[in-house]
Amino acid sequence: MNLVSRIARILLGLLFLVFGLNGFLNFLPMGPMPSGSAGKFIGVLAESHFTTVVFALQLIPAILLLLKQYVPLALTLLGPVIVNILLFHALMAPAGLPPGAIAAVLWFLAAYNYRANFSGLFERRAIAG
Numbered sequence: 456m457n458l459v460s461r462i463a464r465i466l467l468g469l470l471f472l473v474f475g476l477n478g479f480l481n482f483l484p485m486g487p488m489p490s491g492s493a494g495k496f497i498g499v500l501a502e503s504h505f506t507t508v509v510f511a512l513q514l515i516p517a518i519l520l521l522l523k524q525y526v527p528l529a530l531t532l533l534g535p536v537i538v539n540i541l542l543f544h545a546l547m548a549p550a551g552l553p554p555g556a557i558a559a560v561l562w563f564l565a566a567y568n569y570r571a572n573f574s575g576l577f578e579r580r581a582i583a584g
Contacts, residue, residue: 456567463564468520470558471513471533478510493547512536520565527572530565537562 477483488494500506513536516529537558544552566573575581 460564460566460568463561464520464523464526464568467533467558467561467565468517468529470561471517471536472521475510475514475517478506478513489548491547493543496543496547509536509539526565527569530562530569533562 473483488497500509512532516532519525519529520533537555540555541552541559544550544555
């Protein structure tokens with residue numbers, strides 16, 4: 456499982472490196488804007504520059520994953536991004552759901568080797584400092 460987790464970490468890093476950089480450099484051709492609520496949602500995110508934050512939250516953890524530095528932090532930052540990708544596609548644009556699901560599977564496979572770093576999150580009673 457160690458090799459699978461390592462490969463998943465690298466693939467996840469590459470995936471978010473490409474799409475995070477694309478958010479800033481626009482080197483991948485984007486299709487037409489989706490219609491309905493999905494298009495309105497993307498329009499509001501772009502107009503408010505919220506997407507800049509999202510692309511940074513893809514790019515920075517991607518670099519950390521590829522450098523194998525602060526991997527639990529990188530996975531923690533990417534978790535909510537992946538959840539939002541899945542929710543957006545599940546609720547507004549179902550055609551893009553499979554790539555989001557692939558990112559989620561890669562996240563879980565990459566996180567497997569670092570599960571001990573997350574074990575404290577699942578304690579019923581937290582220890583206050």
